[in-house]
Amino acid sequence: MSATHTFDIAAVRERFSSLSGGFVFFDGPGGTQVPDSVGDAIAAAMRESSANLGAPYATSRRATAILEEAERRAGAFFSCRPDEITFGMNMTSLNFTLSRTASRDWQAGDRVLVSALDHDANVAPWIEVARDHDLDLQTIAVRPDTTLDLDDLRAKLNDRTRVVAFTAASNAVGTLTPVREISDLAHAVGALSWVDGVHFSAHEPVDVEALGADVMLCSTYKFCGPHLGFAYARAAVAETWRPYKVRPLPTPTTGRKMSTGTFPFEALAGLNATFDYLDEIGGMAAIGAYERTLAERFLTTLPESVIRYGLPGLEGRLPTFVVNVDGVPADVVSEQLGARGVGVWSSDTWYSLGLYETLGFGDRSLRIGMTHYNTAEEVDRLVAELSSFG
Numbered sequence: 589m590s591a592t593h594t595f596d597i598a599a600v601r602e603r604f605s606s607l608s609g610g611f612v613f614f615d616g617p618g619g620t621q622v623p624d625s626v627g628d629a630i631a632a633a634m635r636e637s638s639a640n641l642g643a644p645y646a647t648s649r650r651a652t653a654i655l656e657e658a659e660r661r662a663g664a665f666f667s668c669r670p671d672e673i674t675f676g677m678n679m680t681s682l683n684f685t686l687s688r689t690a691s692r693d694w695q696a697g698d699r700v701l702v703s704a705l706d707h708d709a710n711v712a713p714w715i716e717v718a719r720d721h722d723l724d725l726q727t728i729a730v731r732p733d734t735t736l737d738l739d740d741l742r743a744k745l746n747d748r749t750r751v752v753a754f755t756a757a758s759n760a761v762g763t764l765t766p767v768r769e770i771s772d773l774a775h776a777v778g779a780l781s782w783v784d785g786v787h788f789s790a791h792e793p794v795d796v797e798a799l800g801a802d803v804m805l806c807s808t809y810k811f812c813g814p815h816l817g818f819a820y821a822r823a824a825v826a827e828t829w830r831p832y833k834v835r836p837l838p839t840p841t842t843g844r845k846m847s848t849g850t851f852p853f854e855a856l857a858g859l860n861a862t863f864d865y866l867d868e869i870g871g872m873a874a875i876g877a878y879e880r881t882l883a884e885r886f887l888t889t890l891p892e893s894v895i896r897y898g899l900p901g902l903e904g905r906l907p908t909f910v911v912n913v914d915g916v917p918a919d920v921v922s923e924q925l926g927a928r929g930v931g932v933w934s935s936d937t938w939y940s941l942g943l944y945e946t947l948g949f950g951d952r953s954l955r956i957g958m959t960h961y962n963t964a965e966e967v968d969r970l971v972a973e974l975s976s977f978g
């Protein structure tokens with residue numbers, strides 16, 4: 589039986605009151621809808637577990653339990669140890685913190701590689717680090733077909749390279765990168781493999797060990813969770829870092845060593861409920877398989893009046909598309925779609941500045957992101973709406 593049959597889309601949708609109004613959301617790459625159980629868990633945590641860690645009474649013990657469960661389950665989500673997980677406000681804040689922490693003893697002239705395919709959240713932190721330490725920052729080119737140019741990467745790797753920062757998947761055009769291969773290339777010169785997993789982890793299972801990542805970051809609001817980010821940092825690497833931290837410096841775990849201040853316990857309780865939800869609907873592998881059926885339907889029914897950027901088929905990509913309706917400004921299309929009950933954004937760069945420079949996307953474009961709560965009927969409706977402009 590195929591994944592389409594095993595994935596119970598009706599049961600999935602029942603869990604979201606935000607989906608009951610008939611509005612169609614194709615904006616998942618910017619942030620997904622959230623099941624009611626996640627909101628309920630957040631409210632319950634605020635009612636029952638408002639306390640800080642370490643007090644000798646029940647509310648504090650409950651807050652501790654929320655944090656420990658979140659570390660354990662985020663570790664399971666990434667296939668790493670719970671103490672290799674660090675929580676933060678979002679991916680961007682975590683990446684600014686971790687990149688600064690990792691690079692404290694890097695020397696002027698050391699090389700940092702970023703990628704032209706990436707969201708700026710995995711580029712700007714390295715630009716700042718490079719400025720602060722006088723590092724040699726180079727950009728791995730992206731090919732016109734939106735794949736990362738590994739020949740360019742090979743040519744730019746040298747024995748002074750400290751980090752290769754790259755995304756597992758483009759948040760704009762959905763293109764995947766060969767994470768394991770890039771990690772191996774980085775490790776061959778002693779550099780860190782520093783992976784933006786934000787877009788990838790919302791669609792596919794993650795195994796940081798199999799991917800060879802030293803650092804991997806994600807944002808939980810991209811996969812039906814609260815506004816929160818978390819990062820994996822390989823213990824053997826993170827143990828060598830001196831984190832920015834208030835004193836005294838308790839180090840109960842490697843991951844906690846990197847976080848500052850009080851944890852957002854209610855958001856972590858919401859995250860635990862998100863992991864429950866994802867498990868209950870079949871897990872990330874089932875989600876990915878179902879989303880591919882939506883993407884296939886989209887690709888095979890899209891009219892010629894819709895211009896697509898990026899890889900032509902499903903191969904090598906996630907179900908995220910940048911398109912334009914020929915002759916109609918993207919803003920006009922998104923505005924009208926919104927009025928007709930279909931949520932699709934328009935933007936210029938999608939925060940992917942290198943990719944934008946390479947491809948252009950016709951100044952502005954529409955991004956269509958399939959999420960596992962979308963239906964085949966919604967895809968048909970979207971295609972019909974896009975066709976109506978042609």
Ligand SMILES: Cc1ncc(COP(=O)(O)O)c(C=O)c1O
Nearest residue numbers: 678679680707709759786787807
């Ligand atoms: C691929 C990718 N990386 C990083 C980010 C930044 O994530 P956050 O909003 O959690 O800082 C985003 C957000 O859209 C993204 O899509």
